[in-house]
Amino acid sequence: MFKLSRRMQLIFDHLLPGKPVWDFCCDHGYLGLNAYESGLFSEVHFVDQVPHIVEQLEVRFQAEYFRDDALTQAGFHSRPGEDLQQPVSGTVVIAGVGAHTILKIVQSLTENGLLSADRLILGPQRDEQMLSDLLQKVLPNTFKTDCEMLSVEERGRNRKLLIFDKIL
Ligand SMILES: C[S@@+](CC[C@H](N)C(=O)[O-])C[C@H]1O[C@@H](n2cnc3c(N)ncnc32)[C@H](O)[C@@H]1O
Incomplete structure (x- = not known):
């Protein structure tokens, strides 16, 4: 590896x-x-x-x-992720793109009944708090509304990862 x-x-x-x-x-x-x-x-x-x-x-x-x-x-x-036509399960990762792209993909999967994931790991380029707030309105109620937010340095920038877990 x-x-x-x-x-x-x-x-x-x-x-x-x-x-x-x-x-x-x-x-x-x-x-x-x-x-x-x-x-x-x-x-x-x-x-x-x-x-x-x-x-x-x-x-x-x-x-x-x-x-x-x-x-x-x-x-x-x-x-495009928002055009996917099959169910997604396990861990869904959407990272290294804008918050609006992440929102669009999650919203489409949710509306089409394809989001069967246990965990979402989301890494927007910025606007992570806005993304977190908007996702709480978009995600199905099978997900916890509060997410874990992790930080990591990358090329001198502080990058955030949002982790949303399904309610067990
Ligand atoms: C900067 S790379 C991110 C690579 C990796 N995920 C990361 O975090 O380092 C962005 C990639 O997202 C793809 N992309 C952008 N919008 C997309 C969408 N709506 N659906 C699928 N791929 C998309 C682009 O084609 C590009 O390859």
Whole structure:
């Protein structure tokens, strides 16, 4: 496994073992590739709206990461997260994009009845308090309204991660 940045490692450390991982806005795919290699998760899904990003990631995955005997399934989804048409479960990660993009994706999943996740890990570029406040109105009532907010330094900037858990 390659070394993740501190922010990515903090996200990785909060993924729920034994469950699927959905990495929305995955870009380089480092989180999902590490999750696949770790063997700790039942499925790893890569979602990005830019087709060539997902195509190149899948080529790289097949060449360097895929293992016949792996218990983890991998899925590649080349579309905007808000256009996804299948249920998402386990941990949903949406990081490295604006708060409005995160809100749009979560709202769409919720309205379409596709949000079956146990945990959301959200890493907006900024406006984390606004995102947290708005999400409390958008999330289904199966989620706790108060989120855990974590901080991590990245390239001299303080980045925040919001973690929303389903009510058990
Ligand atoms: C800066 S990268 C974030 C990479 C990684 N998640 C991180 O936290 O470092 C942003 C990525 O989000 C993708 N993206 C932006 N809006 C999106 C959307 N609505 N649905 C899916 N992907 C999106 C972009 O194509 C780009 O690859």
